[in-house]
Amino acid sequence: MTIKLIVGLGNPGKNYKYHRHNVGFWFCDALAKLYAGNFKKRTKFFGEVTQINIFNHKIQLLKPTTFMNCSGQSIQSIANFYQINADEILIVHDELNINPGIAKIKSGGSHGGHNGLKNTIKILETKAFYRLRIGIGHPGNKLPIVDFVLNTPSKDELDKIQNALNNSLQVIEDVIKNNLDKVIKTLQKKEII
Known part of the structure; x- marks a missing residue:
């Protein structure tokens, strides 16, 4: 497996x-900056796209503009165009069940209630893609989840989230090289709670 497409999930607009x-958008923006990528709107992919080069591997970066709950349409369109298999896709997203400051990577699994993943699994008809899960924490009960995720984190939470994003950027080359055991161990060592 070599990652050919990195997707940051998010909602478009100011x-x-x-x-x-x-x-997910924050991660892709930082990764594009790190590797001299320049996002451009691509209507046929329902998103903003740039190509970067990591260790002589051409990687497409995608930020869907379909809104979170319809992300699968964008992911499917670019994957089909570039003939990218599900196991060559890394989706970066917020994770309620992980504390801020923590990032984890995995392959497959359920959507865990994340509507962007839920739609992607439905559209791609598979769970066999990789996920980089950036912890945002949980509000404590189910009722305010929508308000929680669609709100700005506190300064303390933002600092921790930014740290998790930075740690994730530091291991992206190992992700591309398929050194996932190393990535998992490295991210575990850098957890901030």
């Missing part, structure tokens, strides 16, 4: 830019 639900 109103959502700093919300917890947009950490």
